[in-house]
Amino acid sequence: MNKIQKIGVGGGCHWCTEAVFQFLKGVERVEQGYISTSIEPEQFYEGVIVHFDPGIIDLETLIRIHLQTHQSKKNHSLRSRYLSAVYTFTKEQFSEAENILDRLSRENIDFITEVFYFGKFRESREQIRNYYRKDPQRPFCKRYIDPKLKIIQDDFVNYLK
Template sequence: MKNIIKIGFGGGCHWCTEAVFQVLKGVEKVEQGYISTGNDPETFYEGVIVHYDSKKINLEVLIRIHLRTHKSNSEHSMRSKYLSAIYYFDNKLHSEAEKILTHLSEQKIEFITRLIPFGEFKTSREQIRNYYKTDPERPFCRRYIDPKLKIIQNDFVNYLK
C-alpha cells in the first residue's frame, strides 16, 4: 500500500528542480509551477510539488538531494525568483523537515534553505512542463540540468528509477 505525501521544493529554476525529482524512485508525480508562501500569498516563486511514496524514498533523502542540486548555501541575484525553500503542507511534515534540517546543520552542512508554510500553487503552462523529459538535448538542459542529474547518478544512485 502506497503512502503518498506531498512537499514543495524551490531553489533554482523549476525546469531543473522538476527534472531532479522526476528521476527518483518513489516519486510518483512532480508538479512544476509557482508557489506562494502561507506568509505572503501574493508573491510566487518557481518551484515544484513532489508527491512521493514514503515507503520507497524518505523525506531526508529528498531534502539531501534538494540541498545538493541547487545553490542552497548562498544568496545570489536571482533569489527573489528562486527562493531556496522547502514548503510544508501540515504540522507533521513541518516537524519532520525541521528535525532533518537541524540534523544536517549539526553535521556542518551549510544551507540557507528555509522551511516555509505552503500557500498557493499555479501550474506552469503546458509547453514548459516536463521540460527535460521532452527534449534533454536542449542547450539549457545540457548546461544546467545534466550536471544536477550527474550528482544524483554519483551520490544517490540507489534512488534512481
C-alpha cells in the same frame, strides 16, 4: 501500502528541479510551477510539488537531494525568484523538515534553505512542463540540468528509476 505524500521544494529554476525529482524512485508525480508561502500568499517562487511514496523514498532523502542540486548555501541576485525552500503541508511535516535541516546543518554546512508552510500553487504553462523529458538535448538541459542529474547518479544511485 503507504499513502502518497507531497512536499514542495524550490531553489533554482523549476525546469531543473522538476527533472531532478522526476528521475527518483518513489516519486509518483512532479508538478512544476510557482509556489507561495502561507506568510506571503501573493509572492510566488519557481518550484515543484513532489508526490512521493515514503515507503520508497523518505523526506530526509528528498531534502538531501534538494540541498545538493541547487545553490542551497548562499544567496544570489535571483533569490527573489528562486527561494531556497521546503514547502510543507502539515504541522508534522513542517517539524520533520525543520529537524532534518537543523541536523544536516550541524553535520557539515549551514544552509540558507528554509521551511515554510505551503501557501498557493500556480502550475506552469503546458509548453514548459516536462522540460527535460521533452528534449534533453537542448543547450539549457545540457548546461544546467545534466550536472544536477550527475549528482544523483554519483551520490544517490540507489534512488534512480
